[in-house]
Amino acid sequence: MILELLSKRHDEWLRMAMSFGADRDSAKDLVQDMYLRMYKYVENPERIMYNEDEVNTYFVFVVLRNLFITSQKGVKFESI
Numbered sequence: 001m002i003l004e005l006l007s008k009r010h011d012e013w014l015r016m017a018m019s020f021g022a023d024r025d026s027a028k029d030l031v032q033d034m035y036l037r038m039y040k041y042v043e044n045p046e047r048i049m050y051n052e053d054e055v056n057t058y059f060v061f062v063v064l065r066n067l068f069i070t071s072q073k074g075v076k077f078e079s080i
Helices: 002-007 010-019 024-041 057-072
Strands: none
Touching (some): 010 024
């Protein structure tokens, strides 16, 4: 359910990643990594949800930003 709610805003996440300076292909990779990262938090939904129907946009922003910064450093890390 949570991942479905996240995916409904996929284009917004892409725009957010590109706002950091990522090109479209890199933004797609960052968003994919963000979905994998969020999958880890599904068992603890209060971290990624404001309520039952609303995703915590700030939390997604922080995750995407951190993934972008890490990608700029050239550090590769395992998603799962």
